[in-house]
Amino acid sequence: MSDYVVETSIIHLPDDCLSFIFQRLNNVDDHDSFGLTCHRWLNIQNINHRSLQFQCSYTLLNPSTLSQRSPDISSNHLHRLLTRFQWLEHLSLSGCTVLDDSSLASLRYPGERLHSLYLDCCVSVSDNGISTVASFCPSLTVVSLYRCNVTDIGLEALARASLPLQRVNLSHCHLVSDVGVKALSQACLQLESVKISNCNNITGVGFDGCSPTLGYVDAELCELEPEGIEGIISGGGIEFLNISGASKDGLLAIRSGLASKLRILNLRMCRTVGDEAIKAIAKGCPLLQEWNLALCHGVKVSGWEAVGKWCCNLEKLHVNRCRNLCDQGLFAIRSGCKNLRTLYMSGNLRLTSTAIEMFKLHRADVALERDEVMVIGPDWRLYARG
Numbered sequence: 001m002s003d004y005v006v007e008t009s010i011i012h013l014p015d016d017c018l019s020f021i022f023q024r025l026n027n028v029d030d031h032d033s034f035g036l037t038c039h040r041w042l043n044i045q046n047i048n049h050r051s052l053q054f055q056c057s058y059t060l061l062n063p064s065t066l067s068q069r070s071p072d073i074s075s076n077h078l079h080r081l082l083t084r085f086q087w088l089e090h091l092s093l094s095g096c097t098v099l100d101d102s103s104l105a106s107l108r109y110p111g112e113r114l115h116s117l118y119l120d121c122c123v124s125v126s127d128n129g130i131s132t133v134a135s136f137c138p139s140l141t142v143v144s145l146y147r148c149n150v151t152d153i154g155l156e157a158l159a160r161a162s163l164p165l166q167r168v169n170l171s172h173c174h175l176v177s178d179v180g181v182k183a184l185s186q187a188c189l190q191l192e193s194v195k196i197s198n199c200n201n202i203t204g205v206g207f208d209g210c211s212p213t214l215g216y217v218d219a220e221l222c223e224l225e226p227e228g229i230e231g232i233i234s235g236g237g238i239e240f241l242n243i244s245g246a247s248k249d250g251l252l253a254i255r256s257g258l259a260s261k262l263r264i265l266n267l268r269m270c271r272t273v274g275d276e277a278i279k280a281i282a283k284g285c286p287l288l289q290e291w292n293l294a295l296c297h298g299v300k301v302s303g304w305e306a307v308g309k310w311c312c313n314l315e316k317l318h319v320n321r322c323r324n325l326c327d328q329g330l331f332a333i334r335s336g337c338k339n340l341r342t343l344y345m346s347g348n349l350r351l352t353s354t355a356i357e358m359f360k361l362h363r364a365d366v367a368l369e370r371d372e373v374m375v376i377g378p379d380w381r382l383y384a385r386g
Contacts, residue, residue: 052085053092075103082106089113094120094144101129104136111136120146120169130154134161141190144169155180159187169195171218178228181206189213196222197242204228212237219243220266226250233258242266244292251277259285266292268318278303282310292318294344304329308336315339321347327355334359346370 054073073096082088088110093099099122107114114137119125126149133143134157143158146169155176158165165188170176176199185191185207193216196202204224207214208231215237224232224246230253232238239261241254249272254262262285267273273296281288288311293299299322307317314337319325325348333343343359343366345351360368 050088051090052081052088053090053094054096074098075100075106078103079106082109086110087113090116092118092120093122094118094146095122097121097123100124101126101132104129104132107133107136111138113139115139116142118142118144119148120144122148125149127151127154127157131157134158134163138163141165142167145173146170146195147172149173149175151175152177152180152183156183159183162187164188164190166190166192166213168193170199171195171197173199174201177201178203178206182208185210185214192216193240194218198222202228205231207231208234210235215239215261217241219246221245224248224250226253229253230258233262236261238262240264243270244268246270247272249273249277252280254281254285257284261287263287264290267296268292268294269296271295271297274298275300275303275306279306279310282306286310286313288314290314290316293322294318294320295322297323299329300324301326301328301332305332308332308334311337313339316342316344318344319348320344323348324350326350327352330355330359334363340366342367342369344369 073093078093078096078099083106086109091110091114101124104125107117117133117137117140119129122129125145130145130148130150131154133140138161140163143163143165144167145154150170150173152175155170156179165184168184168188168191170181173196176196178201181194181196181202182205184194186209189211191211191214194214195218197218197220199219199222202219202222202224204219204222205228207217207228210231212235214235217232217238217240219232220242221244224243225248227250229243229246229250232241233254236258238259241259241262241264244266245268251267251270251273254265254277259281265281265285265288273293275298278293278299279302283306291307291311291314301324304325307314309332311317317333317337317340319333327350330351333340340363345368356368359366
């Protein structure tokens, strides 16, 4: 019986095996040069490319700055890339300021599979471009429009498309109002997190009747009305709330019932908040773990006593530069807040050195930090319920 020798090589492997090999290449150079072998391997590399981010895009750790290298990404360049990588799930065009509404027509190629899209600082993208996104990207769960020139018309287009949106960033979108927010909150029933910081035309009333899935709202420096704050928490699922700099006193809305799941609350620079609101929040939010009350000058002794008495799960407390935090208030915090681990405290002129030393003596388990953490809570893109 003769022996048959079957010659085989890696070239004879089926595509699924080659894809398996490509996905497990740890060396960056090997990963990038895989497609140089032949057209077949290039195609395998293309279909396994699921994420695309340009060097001018924001980094995850520091979204406030652009990288030093900021090449101009033209419409033609984008068209060639999206024609090649049609299996993308995540795309960041952040910082690509040359791109305009017409550039987004190339999203038709990877659009059906695209889950997240970042258009931060794409200042030439307007409502027409957002309408294109809504048409070509039916599976979007994350969209970031930071500093885009989008209006309520663009948000309404996203709402009409019935996208399964979970995370939306509208920070510094000065042309949007409660009308657009209402359209999104009523149509997107899976919304988990929304950023509307520095949106001067949003009062918060557009959130009224929002889905109970909404757990994260960053509304720093917005012109929130009392009814707006109540609208934000109306779904009953809010866990993270940043209303730093709110100029109107509507905080009594954050009380038992609707805000009972609240874990992180930022009231920094809410100078109108008083003791009654502090008492209501302390009693009504038993799960509160971090509370920023820096520069809240209206909180006095009875307010600090409520914090000490009712905030049993509080781990971090910010009291920097609170004018009315005195020795008696610090004593209340010291005697209560049994789970407190970090107290951010500096610039409290009414506190005596004796009171501070007594706090250190009796609460050695609490770290006293002078430098205030300006941004508290999880990054909105990493936020996950539970």
